[in-house]
Amino acid sequence: MQRSKVTDSREIVTGYSSDCYDPLDPNGNITVTFDIKKYAIDGYVARVTIQNYYQYRHVENPGWKLGWTWVKNEVIWSMSGAFAVQQGNCSSFKFQVPHSCKKDPLIVDLMPDALPQKRTDGCCNGGILAAWAINLSMSYSSFEVTVGNLEQNTTGYKPKNLTLVAPGPGYTCSQVMDIDPTVSSVIGGRRQEQVFRTWRSTCTYSSFLAKKTPVCCVSLSTFYNPTITSCPSCSCGCRVADELTTSCVRQGSFPSNLLDTELVQCTNHMCPLRVHWHIKKNYVDHWRAKLTISNYNYGKNYSDWNVLVQHPGFSQAATTYSFNSKVLPTSEEVALFWGIFSYNSELVQAGENQLGSVSTEILLEKDSKSFTLRNGWAFPRKIYFNGEICQMPLPDNFPMLPNGSPSTKPSRCQFVLLTVVYFTLPHIFSTLI
Numbered sequence: 001m002q003r004s005k006v007t008d009s010r011e012i013v014t015g016y017s018s019d020c021y022d023p024l025d026p027n028g029n030i031t032v033t034f035d036i037k038k039y040a041i042d043g044y045v046a047r048v049t050i051q052n053y054y055q056y057r058h059v060e061n062p063g064w065k066l067g068w069t070w071v072k073n074e075v076i077w078s079m080s081g082a083f084a085v086q087q088g089n090c091s092s093f094k095f096q097v098p099h100s101c102k103k104d105p106l107i108v109d110l111m112p113d114a115l116p117q118k119r120t121d122g123c124c125n126g127g128i129l130a131a132w133a134i135n136l137s138m139s140y141s142s143f144e145v146t147v148g149n150l151e152q153n154t155t156g157y158k159p160k161n162l163t164l165v166a167p168g169p170g171y172t173c174s175q176v177m178d179i180d181p182t183v184s185s186v187i188g189g190r191r192q193e194q195v196f197r198t199w200r201s202t203c204t205y206s207s208f209l210a211k212k213t214p215v216c217c218v219s220l221s222t223f224y225n226p227t228i229t230s231c232p233s234c235s236c237g238c239r240v241a242d243e244l245t246t247s248c249v250r251q252g253s254f255p256s257n258l259l260d261t262e263l264v265q266c267t268n269h270m271c272p273l274r275v276h277w278h279i280k281k282n283y284v285d286h287w288r289a290k291l292t293i294s295n296y297n298y299g300k301n302y303s304d305w306n307v308l309v310q311h312p313g314f315s316q317a318a319t320t321y322s323f324n325s326k327v328l329p330t331s332e333e334v335a336l337f338w339g340i341f342s343y344n345s346e347l348v349q350a351g352e353n354q355l356g357s358v359s360t361e362i363l364l365e366k367d368s369k370s371f372t373l374r375n376g377w378a379f380p381r382k383i384y385f386n387g388e389i390c391q392m393p394l395p396d397n398f399p400m401l402p403n404g405s406p407s408t409k410p411s412r413c414q415f416v417l418l419t420v421v422y423f424t425l426p427h428i429f430s431t432l433i
Contacts, residue, residue: 028054034199043148051140055133057387059166063127068159076100081123081143170210173203213237216273216390225399231269235391254352295356302347306338308384322360
């Protein structure tokens, strides 16, 4: 599907709860823009664009739903690239029946198999929006709407009470505002054309408003310590776990109702997803880590997943072997990982005998001025899965260096000591999940 070029017009959002602000993605938002392209006798034709500016939060299946409330008696005569879920009461229109007469229409995207005459540029992806930093060309959706039933010579009225479901709750949208009209280039960039009016609203996400418990947790291990730091207990909320419980599935049994997408394996952490960070080897000039994501869901796959890791080691060059990766342009040392298309871009659901799982090894260069394996330096500060922050263990529980390990600065003596320790431990860590 051909999609037009997207320009970066992100803006920092103010006036919202601090819960909506993510310091690792300070300009993240979803922007909804109405561009009035032309006027009709009783209304106007507008192009509506939904642009995802979140670097690592995407809109997954079943896609976005966009709603608003008309100020006057507007109706939608026709649409292309999307459709209103309900037509509403159009009994007062005898000769031409509008597409929707609802005072508060709810709009959804068309599917990829939509007929050509119903399509428009930027439409028809089932409401799915890619994250800005992963796939810019698929990070927006647009449709055209013909609005009417207004007095003649009107320039239109901004809709109010904009709502965005993407696909669940949690988004709060600002008041629709007039901004400078959108200008676009045509004829190979030799001419610029301007729409008549442009309205814009900015929507930001809050996990508090979504009333979500965490969806993931983090566990840790190292080659130099046989103790694995598990996810904190009840990281994603505790559930009753007696013999008759149906809130989770005990290991060794297999659920009969795979239509329940919330059905997970019974664990101490009770999370649908676990991210494991393993310090695998320590070389003179590099060190190696293994990143594994495990899916405990019995009824849900995760397509186009991504994991964000904040770690001081990403201030140096890094090589990732089995995932796509990029270091984000923030003031923090933050790396974004996602699957390789048609290889591991889908994190499959748990099966009868094993969890769904994807993993990669990461080779990082050492910075001799900062590198150390002491005091938890080698472990992530924060980890996100699909934009949701994961529950981290407390630093007091991190795997510790063996007693008597020397200074915090890397040295050849330290390297020799850690190598000897590695070869004396069970080799289970070399294949640790």
